[in-house]
Amino acid sequence: MSDWNIPDDRPEYDAAVEAAWAKMDLATKADLLAGIDMWRTLAVPAAGLRSMTVSDGPIGVRGRFWSVTDPSLALPSPTAQAASWDPVLVRRIGNLLAAESIRKDVDVLLAPTINLHRSPLGGRHFEAFSEDPYLTGRIAQAYVAGVQECGVGTTMKHYVANDAETDRLTVDNIIDERTLREMYLRPFEMVAASANPWGVMTAYNSVNGHTMTAHKELMQVLREEFGFDGFNVSDWVAARHTVEDIEAGLDLAMPGPFTVYGKDLVEAVREGRTSEAHVDDAVRRMLTLAARVGALEGVRAAVDDRIEAIENPEALLREIAQRSFVLAKNDPPADGEAAILPLDRDAIHRLALIGPAAAEARVLGGGSATVYPPYVVSPLDGLRGALGDRVVYAQGVDLHEQILPAKHGFELSVRPVKNDGTELPAEPLADGDVKWMSYLPGDMNIDDFHHAVLEGTFTVDVTGEHVLGIRGAGHHSFVFGDEVLFDGDRTVAGDDPFEALFGPGVETFTIYLEAGQRIPVRLQYTPLSYPHGFPPSVLFGLMHTGPRPDEDRLIAEAVETARSAELAVVVVSTTDLTESEGFDRCDLRLPGRQDELVAAVAAANPNTIVVVNTGSPVEMPWADDVAAILLTWFPGQEGGHALADVLLGAEPGGRLTTTWPKKLEDAPVVQVVPTDAGELHYDEGVFIGYRAWERHDTEPAFWFGHGLSYADWEYECLTVEDDQVKIRVRNSGRLAGREVVQVYLAPEAGVDIEGGIERHRLAGFQAIAAEPGETVEVVVPLDERSFQYWNEQDHAWRTVAGTWTVKAGRSVADLRLNGHIKRA
Incomplete structure (x- = not known):
């Protein structure tokens, strides 16, 4: 990281912060710590402080507005970014996100997510980098450095052990000290020590009995031991305790203004329940952030030349996706000896492309990471762009598990209406969801708002029974054609405010329609209250699903399409109802009848390639029966182009950052549901991911670090000298390629440490x-921490003395060279 431009604070910051602080009274300081709406902080003109804006990441920058009128670039998911195993590329990702932040007037990006892949069932698995703390830390360092060297702040999140979604607002994760230090705190330590992050986000969950926003002990670890000096923001509505939170070091409780700070904090100080000194410490950290991002008058921002744009960002998005794809399997075709991939463009006369996700790309996971990209390139778009009409498409199955926001056939817009009946101009919608989160179009004041009108037309494309619905708490008046389908109030159950955003439509209406009909649609929505803990937000939606097709017929058509082609590419995927913020997965099966589809296509055409379009592991019962498996994660808006590139010869550069099980029951750590007492015990200790698989001597589908190349790699020699490992590798194949040289340490047998040391x-x-x-010599320095464990009796790191074996290879299960090193 020596060539990275980590911004330093300017010498004048301390004086400027003190001068601004001195111009604020207690009420102003308390309001500064409370936020003013969903994404912004208070402006204090008398102190020279402008409002600062934060925004969700990590795969794009949404900005203040969750609307198709304010599109955002959609990058590949963090699982994809980390699969590059390339901090240099990830730094460029950070630069691109910084440019997007500046374009959208965002000062701080709420990213990266550096929680671990503890269980494959974790609902936000796709938002985190890896099951390994060291790899997570290295990728996160590059992400933070890439964003902040361009003048935009970051927040490491979610501090700490926010590794599942079930009961996330109340769960108490019970974790021993060694496991916390070696696994879950380690990435935060690595980033804090080397990349000077300007922020951290404390999580919803509790750890060992204390909510994270009020966890004084773990915040002291972050600040006093790890050297973190940035601001601490709560996850949205996570702050619940005025006194405990401010005394633990929570600086900003979001979203504002109805938080535990503001007037509640003023009262706590005046009543003597807490000291104003705690408030002042938090305010100084907020003012330091303001100085760094250029929000404080009289001082220059930490970065003078803020990046304004990335040249040709579409090409970078395409490159990131290519470099993330993991070629998990690549066997010879039925009539050949060489591997089936890459394909020979000139030899293809007919390629069968199959699967609903091939035509309607799945490029994002569900939840708060969602953005509206300006366009999306589907696999069908990408392959037809490369091969033209040689690509023949068949849907194969239907994945509409539940009613979804109205999209296909709908042309919709929405407009707000004032209390006096004044209507503001309508804005277009990408689908039936309206998400006005603490803002209204035209900067309308929420006190002037009365209702919203969503209207447009639905052009029926398929004859049959269509299901329509609504979602969101409030009064709905829903007119379809000339018929009133619903006029009344509905509520949303549950404590999680995100249920209003992502929950299912519950009022449904089934209507028989004929193809070609053009039907007017009108949904008038009046909020009766607003989501608890959120600033006033208008959240509602029009839902729809078309007639369910005859899937037996779809599968039969796909089989015939595959049988008549030289090869078949089947794209399988999860859905928003499978992988999303707000809930964990119940299993690892692909939704719908996709497994049946793959098996049927593979039986009809042995030259079948399966593209797995998911953010996290899935079971693949057909893996032995197909010629190739390509894992593309959620590949972002350029995913279809990148897929065509890789299938036709561009090197798939990715390696797995988490171990993929064959079956869920094989996975050593699956528990994500708390006990009746609300506790989730991390009884496995440090043994998650490949550490646990090795301990249980269980063979997964694909090991951590696995990924095939279009090149052939020979590992020729390994030497260890002065805590550096030198490995010589050679590309012995016919094609240029990329390789990830991986170095592992293995202690000698019989290490006498409670709980044991990983294999x-x-x-x-x-x-x-x-x-x-070409031959390349790789030099990998060894960190002393890699030889250590956390001693709970001494509350300190201790080196494991003796001989360690140094191993290098292509994955944790394919280690080809050995050396040795001693530790005293």
Whole structure:
């Protein structure tokens, strides 16, 4: 990281912060810590402080407005970003996100997510980087450095152990000290020590009996031991305790203004329940953030030349996706000896492309990370762009598990209406969801708002029974054609305010329609109250699903399409109802009849390639029966182009950052549901991911670090000297390629430590590129922490003395060279 431009604070910051602080009274300081709406902080003109804006990441920058009128670039998911195993590429990702932040007037990006893949059932698995703390830390360092060197702040999140979604507002994660230090705190330590992050976000959950926003002990670890000096913001509505939170070091309780700070904090100080000194500490940290991002008058921002734009961002999005794809399997075709991939463009006369996700790309996970991209390139778009009408498409199955926001056939807009009946101009909608989160179009004041009108037309494309619905708490008046389908109030159950955003439509109406009909639609929505803990937000939606097709017929058509082609590419995927913020997964099966579809296509055409379009692991019962498996994660808006590139010869650069099980029951850690007491016990200790698989001697589908190349790699020699590992590798194949050289440490047998030491620990890696016949020498430095464990009796790191084996190879299960190193 020596060549990264980590911004330093300017010498004049301390004086400027003190001068601004001195111009604020207690009420102003308390309001500054409370926020003013969903995404912004208070402006204090008398102190020279402008409002600062924060925004959700991590795969794009949404900005203040969740609307198709304010589109955002959609990058590949964090699981994809980390699969590059390339901090240099991730730094460029950070630069791109910084440029997007500046374009959208965002000062702080609420990212990266550096929680771990503890269980494959975690609902936000796709938002985190890896099951390994060292890899997570290295990728997060690059992400933070790339964003902040361009003058935009970041927040490491979610501090700490926010690794599942079930009962996330109330769960108490019970974790021993060693496990916390070695696994879940380690990435935060790595980022804080090297990249100077300007922020951290404390999580919803509790750890060992204390909510994270009020966890004084763990905040002291972050600040006093790890050297973190940035601001601490709560996850949205996570702050619940005025006195405990301010005394633990929570600086900003969001969203504002109805938080535990503001007037509640003023009262706590005046009543003597807490000291104003705690308030002052938090205010100084907020003012330091303001100085760094250029929100404080009289001082220059930490970065003078803020990046305004990335040249040709579409090409970078395409490159990121290519570099993330993991080629998990690549066997010879039925009539050949060489591997089926890459495909010979000129030899293809007919390619069968199958699966609903091939035509309607799944590029994002569900939840607060969602953005509206300006366009999306589907696999069908990408392959037809490369091969033209040689690509023949068949849907295969239907994935509409539940009613979804109205989209296909609908042309919709929405407008707000004032109390006096004045209507503001309508804005277009990408689908039936309206998400006005603490703002209204035209900067309408919420006190002037009375109702919203969603209207447009529905052009029926399929004859049959259509299901329509609504969602959102409030009064709905729903008119379809000339018929009133619903006129009344509805409520939303549950404590999680995100239920109003992502919950299902519950009022449904089934109507028989003929193809070609053009029907006017009108939904008038009046909020009766607003989501608890959120600033006033208008959240409602029009839902729809078309007639369910005859899936037996769809599968039969797909089989015939595959049988008549030289090869078949089947794209399988999860849905928003499978992988999303707000809930964990119940299983690892692909939704619907996709497994049946793959099996049927593979039986009809042995030259079948399966593209797995998911953010996290899924079961693949057909894996032995297909020629190739390509894991594309959620690939972002350029995913279809990147897929065509890789299938036709561009190197798939990705390696797995988490171990993929064959079956859920094989996975060593699956528990994500708390006990009746609300506790979730991390009884597995440090043994998650590949550490746990090795301990249980269970064979997964694909090991951590796995990924095939279009090149052939020879590992020729390994030497260890002065805590550096030198590995010589050679591309012995016919094609240029990329390789990730991975270094693991293995202690000698019989280490006498309670709980034991892992069989292997990732200790370093380097991504390289080489032409055919080219040799590359890789130098990987070894960190002393890789030889240590956390001693709970001494509350300190201790080195494991003796001989350690140094291993290098292509994955934790494919280690080809050995060396040795001693520790005293």
